[in-house]
Amino acid sequence: MSTPEGKGGREARRGSGRRRPGGRLLIGLLCAVLGFAVTAEVRSNDRSTKFATARQDELVGILGDLSQRSERLRGDIRDLESTKAGLERDTQGQTAVEDARRRAATYGMLAGTLPAAGPGIRLTIDDPRGRLRAEDLLDALEELRDAGAEVIQVGDVRVGVSTYFADAASGGAVADGRLLTRPYVFLVIGDPHTLATALNIPGGVLQTLRNDGARGKVVQEQRIVIRAIRSP
Known part of the structure; x- marks a missing residue:
């Protein structure tokens, strides 16, 4: 017969034997983790020391x-x-x-050495009785200049800084030595409204022409073409 002490001892030894597989598993797991860490460190060092090696x-x-x-x-x-x-x-x-x-x-x-085009007015002066003088045309020209006219043509004459008017021996007027035919036509490039207003003011050019028995007509146009030029 076995004694209690002997039985207890054998049970203790069997219990101890059953715990051994768990310990070996834990040790193996720790070794795997350690191996992975070492491998990762080696790879990291390999990448960082590529040029060093x-x-x-x-x-x-x-x-x-x-x-x-x-x-x-x-x-x-x-x-x-x-x-x-x-x-x-x-x-x-x-x-x-x-x-x-x-x-x-x-x-x-x-x-006046180049053609020009732009908005402006057409001033037509009809003098059926032939009473207008050169100074009347000059007054109209000066009024247009004062109103901001940029380019002016009278008949076939391109107006310049040296343009002059004179009475013709046969009646009428000449501009820069060229005879002007009636009705006198002024082609003017500038602001149409401003030019027309300046000619129509009381006591202005149109009223003066009426007083002398002539008639003046102003037409505002979006495009006035001036082809006459002056010699350089």
Whole structure:
């Protein structure tokens, strides 16, 4: 027969034997975790020390490649800056040319050496009795200038700064030495409303013409074309 002590001892030893597989599993799990950590650390160190472990000739090659790329980029930058500067110079030159052309056109129209077109009025003066004198036409011209007329043509004569009127020996008037035929027609470029208002004011040109037995008619137009030009 076995004693209680002997039975208890055998049970204790059997219990102890049953706990061993769990311990080995825990140890294995710890070893796996440790191995994974070591592997991750090795890979991290491998990535971070890629250039540190490279041979000298490999480092020289990498450095040379980077230097060539950097030089090519600097060359591209220089080319782009040169192109930009050229475009800016061309733009400024073209702007200057266009501005010079605009000025030349403006001066040409004011001097009477170029045709002109724009909004304005058509002033027709009918003198059936032939009573108007050169000074009457000059008064009409001066009134138009004071009202802001930019370009004026009387008959076939382009008005300039030196334009003059004179009485013709056979009656009527001449402008710059050329005989004007009745009715006298003024083609005027400027603000239509302002020009018409200036001619129609009390005591103005139209009233003066009526007092002399002549008739004046003003027509506002959106486009007046003046083709007569003066010799330079």
